[in-house]
Amino acid sequence: MSSSSIHFSLSFKEPQAHYVEIEMDIDHFEEKFIDLKMPVWTPGSYLVREFARHIEGFEASADGLPVHFEKLAKNTWRVENPHERLKIRYRVYGFEISVRTNFIDADHAFISPAGTFLYPDGHLEHPSTIQINLPEKWKQVSTGLPKSATGELHYSADNFDILFDSPIEIGNQDIWHFDAANVAHEFAMVGGGSYNKQQLSADIQKIVEEETRIWGENPNTNYVFITHNYQSGGGGLEHINSTVLGASRNAYKIDAAYKNFLSLVAHEYFHLWNVKRLRPKALGPFDYDQENYTEGLWIMEGFTAYYDNLIIRRCGFFSAKEYLNALANEFNLVYNRAGHRVQSAAQASFDTWIKQYRPDENSINSSISYYNKGAILAVALDIHIIAGTEGTKRLDDVLRAAYNLFYKKEQRGFEEHEFQQLAEQVTGLDLAEIFEAAHHTEELDYNRFFAAVGYELIDLNKDSHDLSLGIRYQEQEGRIFVKNVERGSAAWDAGLNVNDELIAINGSRLDVAGKEMEFMLEQAKEDDIIDILIARDGRIRTIHSPLRRNNKQLWSIQPKSDASSTVKALGKIWLSISE
Template sequence: MTQAVETITPVTPIYVPKLAYQIAMSQPQTHLFEVKLIVSNWHGELLDIKMPAWTPGSYLVREYVRHLQDFSALTSDGQKLNVVKAAKNHWQIQPGGSSEIIINYRIFANELTVRTNHLDATHGYFNPAALCFYIPGYEYCPIEIKIIPARPDWQITTPLPEISPQTFLANDFDTLVDSPFEIGYQQIYDFTVLDKSHQLVVWGEGNLDPQIAIADIKKIVEVEAKIFGGLPYEHYIFLLHLSPSGGGGLEHKNCCSLLYPRFGFKGSEKHNRFMQLVAHEFFHLWNVKRIRPAALEKFDYEGENYTPSLWFSEGTTSYYDLIIPRRAGIYDEQEFLAELSKEITRYQTTPGRLVQPLSESSFDAWIKLYRPDANSSNSQMSYYLKGEMVTLLLDLLIRDRTDGAKSFDDVLVAMWEQFGKAEIGFTETQLKNIIESVAERDLTDFYDRYIHGIEELPFNDYLNPFGLELKSDEVTVPYLGITVNSDRGKETIKSVAANSPAYLAGVDPGDELLAIDGFKVTAEKLVDRLKLYQEGQQINLTIFHGDRLMTLPIVLAKPQPQKYHLQGLGNTVDRQRQLFKDWVSHR
């Protein structure tokens, strides 16, 4: 190879190249997609191509190019072209006078998540950001994608329009990235909501009852459409992968990808959890796909796109994924309060809430949220979870201040009208101004305390006008400050809470728990053993710290709340009851 050549990217090109992908999977059991990119009508001295490092909706540089192999560049008659690899995801091709360049490579795809690629004997799924190159300066060019399935009876599902058999068209690279492909054996269920066509497309086997699921999906679509005044698409796809374990979702403009445990649908609690996932990803078609921070208005696919407002994009969406199923009648008031209590418990039992501000959590998503470690709960706060809590407080504040005439729904509608319809990115200040205009008050102090600061959230101050209070369950077990996993007879300390007795004594995550006061203890029996002691008593904790046997004297602290629940106040007035009813039942 020769030395890297300075990139030549025309600012105002006098020609438009034609871009066409051909994606095959002749041996799906090898997990290798065979990709051919044909660049026609190319007249530049150098062809630069780059592969994205991340995909919108999942804020982590994932280095998709690490799965690429067997790269080559040829002329239309098969002549090999000179190629320079200028960076980890960047190739420079010297066309040698040829106007058509054929690029071949393969992508290893054996990671079943909503943000990566997966290929096996039953299907192929890919996110174009994790599979396709772009040409800097030509992201606006239309792109054709021809799919060659592994077997003739494999079906193809994608939100892109089909322009000829098995060939689809993306108007530009952003649209291509926003359009996942599912190829293989799949069950397709068509349904209509508000005169718009929808599909539930399912890969995998499990205990999903599609008719029950679709009935509730319809309700969610209708409730969310009511907030924003209609549906901003003509066709929408719910793409569902049934997996052995795990779950998640990734939003796209006209579809969403959902991953859910194959046997996780029976029983109201499991069904409700799935509907919350659906409500969350569907809500994103407004909030983040169209109403999005200015930093995400135009994507930089090579690196981090920083914004302090992911708490609104994701956290607000998390709040609504709880309340939307209640409005849709999928669960009742008590189930809603129980689900919200679980979320508050998660928040209140995360030490990192007193360390990392919400806006910083949003900004640092790229290096923290998606890379948890044993100390994460001590030092970090999820912008999903605290954003959900902050949106709850703001919703209650607006409803209380306006006597129920307005809610956070009005914030969303204003954001939709001002930014979403035209797809103009909003700034942090613009978001704050709209919330303030709906709340009819200055929120600088609120922002300083709870978004840019780390003060405890005063839940009861906001819940009282609704006839509710937050209470912690009574705890009698003295506090040690560790969580323990049991695996084949080995008791491993999973986490150690900051400033807890165990933390101050020098216990580390990864240590092996052996005994308390000379007697063996397991994860299952730890709480029962601690019940034998009182606050202020000393225990001798025996552990393996690496390969070193240690016994540490630890003084137990006072019991710490581990569970919180919302409950009604003893005496409420008409205004409290009406505000509560409007909140949980109406809007």
């Protein structure tokens, strides 16, 4: 097999129609036949997306003559091997705006490799080369893949895991470079925007250097930021030496939006260590044919969701108050979702394949996000470690030790109990309560942890007497429809359904602006029974529903006035307050 080779060539004959043409040359493979597969999912985005559905015009040939093939499964083509250069041709359609899927139009192409490149079954470790043929008006290529010596727009991947983890942006993106933590960084902006290159470079340099300090080293020599700017956009996906970000093109000059973008950068860059290298056992080597289950995403994504805003605070972009408000919002997102009483953080991690990326009208009642829940478990760990070690250790030290042990020394993924054992060894503390909480729906007494560093969680809505039905509704073409019914709410118990059309309340027709609903809630009293006239599947009926106090919480994290000077000093360590 030493003389075998795999080479891909990408062309764009009809980019305006959203197609990329791929040629795959396979040379000197010994098998009688080769099973070519396309992944059904892409690392970092835990959903079976069935990328093979976008393949068209599959052909196989050798020396210009057709080679027999048959399709064995949804993502598998079996091709007879002529034991010489085998050429595979196919087209891929790409027109889905996201950080994880192909998007091709007349202006540019974003290539998500897992949805583009086939691989020979049993040969994920095989290297490959990639040649990109630019349309006449396109001039730039941005990717974390190293350039190959065979040509200017030729790239190489040591194996298919690296290829599938290296997105490619092709077009006329705005490219600039900067160094941070002794690593060369490229920024590729697509779609224009109000960004300031110098400010972005300087601010992101601070983020990179702070994260490198946390982990003890930066494992890359180069890193690429690919940012797609839209009228309204967001999201990100981490890769081994690059990331793809979504942003709103005109939001860079808005202070809050700009800080949110920096937080997104901090989040995806943190994954360079946390998940791309330090990882649960299930997340590598990957099985690209099916789901790869783990209960550990509350650590990988949740801890990262905790650190993103904390790093923005450490770099000085957030004031302490701004950071505490951002952290309090994680509690709002968990506690104001009835699903937190139904699904644990570990369950949410395991079921990400069927729940996280497939929300429906009942998701708020049946599930939580391992991002938000993991973040509040992470803050409990961090401040517990700070308080328990009198400020000599914190969660940073645990992550750095885990990276050095599992990734660098033992070169393997970890089991959760191993991670917990190491954390307890590093800190000298019993952390079982917090790790166990990830597997249960009962909430920790977070104020017990916050008090140890001089802060407390306060529900600003605790004494509110506002009333609520417990529904979310939406106007559609001049009509009002129920979109969510919260578990345990008045509407839930009364039998109001999603997709019910709301017509009138207590004999007064509802207006699309919601004024009648607001007036009714302001004038009514708790436990009043109201008559709601609805249309359900075209049939008119009346629902009799009680009114109850609005159970929505509004959390704030505030300093404790009675905290001792010693405890306050620990809080300053936590929040990087120097004064």
